Structures are given as C-alpha cells and as structure tokens.
Amino acid sequence: MPEGHSVHRIARQFERNFVGQRVFASSPQGRFVEGAALLDGRTATDVRAVGKQMFLEFEEDLWLRVHLGMYGAWDFAGEIVVDPTIAAANGRMGQTNQRGTELDAAVFDAPVFDAAGENSLTSIGAPRRARVHVRMSEQTTGLADEGSEWPPPVVGQVRLRLMTEVTCADLRGPTACALQSPDEVAATIAKLGPDPLVDDLAEGEERFVAAVRKKPTPIGLLLMDQSIVSGIGNVYRAEMLFRARLNPHTPGRDVPEEVVRELWRDWAHLLAIGVETGQMMTMDDLDPDSYRRAMAHRDDRHWVYHRAGLPCRICGTEIVLEEVGGRKLYWCPNDQR
CATH class of the missing domain: 3.20.190.10 (MutM-like, N-terminal)
Structure with a gap:
C-alpha cells in the first residue's frame, strides 16, 4: 500500500x-x-x-x-x-543523509533507479x-x-x-x-490522526501521545490506525518499532510516554526523508556508497521489513514474520523484547 x-x-x-x-x-x-x-x-x-x-x-x-x-x-x-524540494527519479538524489548532514553531492549525480517502483x-x-x-x-x-x-x-x-x-x-x-x-x-480530515507535514508538530505530538496512551490496543496496530496517526503503513510501522526497540504487542497505554513521543518525532523525521527521496529509507548514518545501494535496493534500506528468517542487523537473531490485523509484521524478538 x-x-x-x-x-x-x-x-x-x-x-x-x-x-x-x-x-x-x-x-x-x-x-x-x-x-x-x-x-x-x-x-x-x-x-x-x-x-x-x-x-x-x-x-x-x-x-x-x-x-x-x-x-x-x-x-x-x-x-x-x-518540485525542486523533492528528488527527481532520474536526477540527483538524496543530498542529505538521514541526520540532515550534507553528503558529497557528486556521489549522487548518477541516476539511482529502484526496481521496487519507488522514487518514480x-x-x-x-x-x-x-x-x-x-x-x-x-x-x-x-x-x-x-x-x-x-x-x-x-x-x-x-x-x-x-x-x-x-x-x-x-x-x-x-x-x-x-x-x-x-x-x-473537513469532516474527512477531522477523522484522521495528525500528519507531521500538515499539523503543527507540537500539537500533533500531543494528540498522538494522548491517543496512544489511553488505548489497550497493541502499539503495532495503533501505528497503522489512521485515526491515531496519519500516513504510516506496513513498512514504516515495522521500521519505526525496531528503531524504538519496541515490542509491537505492547499495549499503547503501557508504552512509556517518552517512547511514544520519540515515535512521533521519528515519524516526522522519516516522512520528510521519504518525501524528499521517494523511498522509505529507514537506516541512519550510512556512508555514501551504502546510501546509494540503499536508495537503489530495498534489501539494503530497511532494518527488519521484508527480512523474515534473516539475521537481525544488530544482534543476529532471526527476524520474525507474523500476521497482525491482517497485515504482515516483521520484528526482532531479541532487540524488541
């Protein structure tokens, strides 16, 4: 999706x-x-x-x-x-890394095409x-x-x-x-959760925290609930939970408030990268060569998504795939305990 x-x-x-x-x-x-x-x-x-x-x-x-x-x-x-604020599919791409640090622009002068169909x-x-x-x-x-x-x-x-x-x-x-x-x-939008690129970031964060912290629903389902937060799908859900080292089955009300706040801030961070590059880049601090590989191939771009049965990039534990809410969920049972 x-x-x-x-x-x-x-x-x-x-x-x-x-x-x-x-x-x-x-x-x-x-x-x-x-x-x-x-x-x-x-x-x-x-x-x-x-x-x-x-x-x-x-x-x-x-x-x-x-x-x-x-x-x-x-x-x-x-x-x-x-739009000059987003990267073109056949032009220079991703001149900043995920932390916002400028990389050597010459590295990205050559075209980067994604076989998965993103960044088009x-x-x-x-x-x-x-x-x-x-x-x-x-x-x-x-x-x-x-x-x-x-x-x-x-x-x-x-x-x-x-x-x-x-x-x-x-x-x-x-x-x-x-x-x-x-x-x-207006009525359609009112039913949607906050979007970091639309709503005031501070106000959106408070809405998101309040909504998550009162729910007994697992956080892995809440992140996909468009009335809780807008825009997150299967890829971002899995990656954000791993980046937070958060068990996807944890009830929303049991997730520490600061962790919920970090989830919102991470979503704002990753969404901006996705809009700029056209790709769901979720790995940070890559060197230029690794960044180009990740931009071109999804397998080099994610921590856990689509990596069922493969070793975790951090601890080596086999990544688990299970169905939650009718969608595939990828996570590391060791790092996300």
Missing part, C-alpha cells in the same frame, strides 16, 4: 503541474463518468495531502478526494515540472513499472522526446484521467475516488 510519503509527493506533483491550470477530465474505465463530467473544464485551485489521502480543489468549491488504498497509483505523462516521476503509488512515456520539462534533467504520442493512449483500467495542455495524470485502482464539498473534506 502506498504510504504517506508517496501521497505527499503526488500532491506536490499536482501542485506544480495542475494547480492554476484548466483541467480536462474523463473516465476511460467508465466508473467515474459523472464525476469526471463535473470536473471537466474547471481550473484546479489547490491540493493537499493528509496521511494516505489527497484532496484536489477545483473552482466553485468542488474537491476531488482520492485514497489509493492497496493498489492505486497515479501515472503521469507529458511535460512534468518537478511517472508512476506514484502501488509499485509498478511506468506504463506511459514522460516528456521531461526544462526544469528537470531529462530531455524532451518530440516523437511521443499526445495525448497518450489509455492503457488498462483508468478510473480518472486529468489533463492540462501538456500534462496527463491517469488514476488506476484507487480505493476511493469521490467528489466532496468543503464541509465533507
């Missing part, structure tokens, strides 16, 4: 390429025909991401709400202007190989391909296609794709 960093990157992509532009909308799949008709011809005026949900505003107070869910993704084509300009969401061609704009490091077809052909089941004169975004496989009024958007 796409986690919070991906949705924030999608929102920034829309901010740079759609907000302020007249948008043409259609539903090639046929499942959002009425909604697309209402959006068609309107100007996009704002976009925001909260946790795993994106809200795109159009003139006359009409909002498009999209929740990608397990399998959803946005495929982009045409001229894409890259052309398809953001559920990992997949890009299905559409991207003609890069002058603001990116790519070169224009004047021979690419425009508009791009529809491939597969596209729930919603949004186009400007030069950029196309195709939505596939979302859990939710709906039009909302401003009041409905």
Whole structure:
C-alpha cells in the first residue's frame, strides 16, 4: 500500500503541474463518468495531502478526494515540472543523509533507479513499472522526446484521467475516488490522526501521545490506525518499532510516554526523508556508497521489513514474520523484547 510519503509527493506533483491550470477530465474505465463530467473544464485551485489521502480543489468549491488504498497509483505523462524540494527519479538524489548532514553531492549525480517502483516521476503509488512515456520539462534533467504520442493512449483500467495542455495524470485502482464539498473534506480530515507535514508538530505530538496512551490496543496496530496517526503503513510501522526497540504487542497505554513521543518525532523525521527521496529509507548514518545501494535496493534500506528468517542487523537473531490485523509484521524478538 502506498504510504504517506508517496501521497505527499503526488500532491506536490499536482501542485506544480495542475494547480492554476484548466483541467480536462474523463473516465476511460467508465466508473467515474459523472464525476469526471463535473470536473471537466474547471481550473484546479489547490491540493493537499493528509496521511494516505489527497484532496484536489477545483473552482466553485468542488474537491476531488482520492485514497489509493492497496493498489492505486497515479501515472503521469507529458511535460512534468518537478518540485525542486523533492528528488527527481532520474536526477540527483538524496543530498542529505538521514541526520540532515550534507553528503558529497557528486556521489549522487548518477541516476539511482529502484526496481521496487519507488522514487518514480511517472508512476506514484502501488509499485509498478511506468506504463506511459514522460516528456521531461526544462526544469528537470531529462530531455524532451518530440516523437511521443499526445495525448497518450489509455492503457488498462483508468478510473480518472486529468489533463492540462501538456500534462496527463491517469488514476488506476484507487480505493476511493469521490467528489466532496468543503464541509465533507473537513469532516474527512477531522477523522484522521495528525500528519507531521500538515499539523503543527507540537500539537500533533500531543494528540498522538494522548491517543496512544489511553488505548489497550497493541502499539503495532495503533501505528497503522489512521485515526491515531496519519500516513504510516506496513513498512514504516515495522521500521519505526525496531528503531524504538519496541515490542509491537505492547499495549499503547503501557508504552512509556517518552517512547511514544520519540515515535512521533521519528515519524516526522522519516516522512520528510521519504518525501524528499521517494523511498522509505529507514537506516541512519550510512556512508555514501551504502546510501546509494540503499536508495537503489530495498534489501539494503530497511532494518527488519521484508527480512523474515534473516539475521537481525544488530544482534543476529532471526527476524520474525507474523500476521497482525491482517497485515504482515516483521520484528526482532531479541532487540524488541
């Protein structure tokens, strides 16, 4: 499932390429025909991401709400202007390490591609190989391909296609794709837990601590509860618990307050890295060569996630895989006692 960093990157992509532009909308799949008709011809005026949900505003107070869910993704084509605050898939990546210390920029001049599908300009969401061609704009490091077809052909089941004169975004496989009024958007957001990139950090921390500390629910489930905290998915959940050396079965109310606070601060830290790089980098203090390997390969990027049966990177104990709340949980039974 796409986690919070991906949705924030999608929102920034829309901010740079759609907000302020007249948008043409259609539903090639046929499942959002009425909604697309209402959006068609309107100007996009704002976009925001909260946790795993994106809200795109159009003139006359009409909002498009999209929740990608397990399998959803946005495929982009045409001229894409890259937000300068995030790393481009085919350009320089990750010029700071996880502690914010500047690394040698020359190390990252060469492209770093992730076979798992993260850090993509052309398809953001559920990992997949890009299905559409991207003609890069002058603001990116790519070169224009004047021979690419425009508009791009529809491939597969596209729930919603949004186009400007030069950029196309195709939505596939979302859990939710709906039009909302401003009041409905506010009500949707009010049900979500704090997001470090949206809410005041101090206020968000207090909300998170209060919510966790009153619950008998295991902390491994609470971190995935979007009403408790927004944006955390299976990867970040496993990695954050390991980084805190916290047993995932510990009831929220039994987790020491300072540990809960550190979880919130770590989420803010990791989310910012994910938005910048497009990858769920959860290992700190890597040297430049190790950092490049980690950016290119998920197996070199995580402490415990997807490492069932392998030795813990710290103590050598075999990483455990179990199902919790219908999702896979990876953890070290020694370091997270």
